[in-house]
Amino acid sequence: MNTQIKGRTISLRLVRKEDAKFIYSLRNNKEYNQHLSQASGTVKDQELWINEYKNRENKGAEYYFIIERLDNEKRIGTLRLYDFIGNKESFCWGSWILNQDKTRSSAIESAMLVYEFAFKELHFASCHFDVRKKNINVIKFHKKFGAEITNETNLDLFFQLTKTSYGDFFTRNNKFIEN
Template identity: 50%
Template sequence: MDLQSKTVKLRLIEEQDAEFVLKLRLDDRYNQFLSSVNPSVEAQKEWIKQYKNDEVEGIQYYFIIERLDGTPCGTVRIYDLKEDSFCWGSWILNEDKTRYAALESAFLVYQFAFEHLDFTKSHFDVRKGNDRVISFHEKMGAVKTGETELNLLFKITKEAVAKTKTRLMSKLI
């Protein structure tokens, strides 16, 4: 499946991405709302190996977000697959991102999950205080369903994403 938009694409993670992922996750500019990570490249490679096994089993997927010129600029994961819903997160974009990388990568995540994996909705959480990401998801059509001590819980439907994509992408073209 081709997961490419106007300025970015998604590709499945490989072991050689360990250093890039670790650099992102250890960078204080990006990790404020992420869980902590072992600072070892070898540990990251082992984690990626497990993801590759889970990918083959259809359990979860980890993507590198790249500009169309091949420059990596972020990560995103799809996990916690349920009957008709999936979760996504670990969404990080660095300074190499394109202007619309957030919007494009989100639509690519939904494209993969709705078209390739055949889900009809998504559930996800966003750390409290991560106001830009909360606002982004709400503008996409996500609805708050609850909260935990750390996170706000959301859901979004395939229909809501399609409606938002039609509305937003027509403005960008």
């Protein structure tokens, strides 16, 4: 599988065991983890988790990416595709974090690269994900992509974005990921 997915200023590459410390520090940073499920354990636990995950990656059941800058190859964040439903019916993505070293367009590029990979390479028809209701900026962000609310709880909003809606978004915004 193509292990580097390139945008204009960033790329996605599959996680490695050596990334455990980086992921641990991101997930335990109060600036970033306010709206994320709570991280537990140590760097070693994170390493073990990556080991287990690699089995799922090999089966094509899950993909965990490290987001890097193209100019200096610095790691700037993470994201993960998981919960693949039916026969390419829908995928979920999350574990989305960007740190202070990000480029200005990292958020829009990283989201578009997820959709490019999942809709155009893996051929999924739709995408689902949930966002904490208090994570106002991220909710706005996904609505601009054409994502629709399908359900809610006291805490979360559940979204869906179809391949067709993303196609419309891509036509208007392809400049963000084209070199």
